[in-house]
Amino acid sequence: MNLSSFPYKVIDYKLKMNLNDMADLKPKDIKYCVWHHEGASKDTDSSAKQINDYHRNVKGWAGIGYHGVIRHNGNLELGRPLTKCGVHVGQPGNSQSIGYCITGNFSLVKLQEVRPIQFDAAVRLAVIVSLTYPGIKHVPHRDLHPSECPGKLFPWKEFIREHDILLNKEKNKKSILYCVQVGAFAIRDNALRLRDKFKAGPITFSTGEKMDLTDAFIIEKKPGSFIMPGSFIIEKKPGS
Numbered sequence: 001m002n003l004s005s006f007p008y009k010v011i012d013y014k015l016k017m018n019l020n021d022m023a024d025l026k027p028k029d030i031k032y033c034v035w036h037h038e039g040a041s042k043d044t045d046s047s048a049k050q051i052n053d054y055h056r057n058v059k060g061w062a063g064i065g066y067h068g069v070i071r072h073n074g075n076l077e078l079g080r081p082l083t084k085c086g087v088h089v090g091q092p093g094n095s096q097s098i099g100y101c102i103t104g105n106f107s108l109v110k111l112q113e114v115r116p117i118q119f120d121a122a123v124r125l126a127v128i129v130s131l132t133y134p135g136i137k138h139v140p141h142r143d144l145h146p147s148e149c150p151g152k153l154f155p156w157k158e159f160i161r162e163h164d165i166l167l168n169k170e171k172n173k174k175s176i177l178y179c180v181q182v183g184a185f186a187i188r189d190n191a192l193r194l195r196d197k198f199k200a201g202p203i204t205f206s207t208g209e210k211m212d213l214t215d216a217f218i219i220e221k222k223p224g225s226f227i228m229p230g231s232f233i234i235e236k237k238p239g240s
């Protein structure tokens, strides 16, 4: 799953899990993306690491039951690999789905009111999931298995509505976000390196990449495009 457009941090703690004890999950078997809340007695914000410890040490599972955890600040913490069945919704759901946990208790608080950033993060992750697994259906835990999860107050309708709007926008968007004028560099080496990269097609630069683009001159921003913090896509200008 390409998380490069996820606008919050993606954190991989390299959680300790017994991968050999987990059943494989093949993309063709994935029908649902199941959404959970943490659902503790308070509106808590446990890390993927804490949940992994709990699921291993208390529940006796091979590792965290969820494929990821969205924290109060919008960050996504990676959980069980997407290639392995989770433990979050009983059977047959576990063998047909990926599952994400949004930390907090949405039988106690209204997510959109208390943490709009966390709600936004969940919507954006849902869109990335939909782009990765075309045709996947987003469902609340309670639709597949008796439960109140993800909470009586979880704004499910708004969640799906926001997801649909953003997914449509993404589908209509081309991969071109910015064009740069090749050669508009103060340092010749930077221009040459960029030219070499263009030969391989559209490219993505991410935070931490060594290439210095600070002196690239952005000449065009495509209508309707937007720029994600820390990363942007550059493509050779058509016809040049």
Ligand SMILES: [Zn+2]
Pocket: 035, 036, 037, 088, 141, 147, 149, 150
């Ligand atoms: Zn649940």
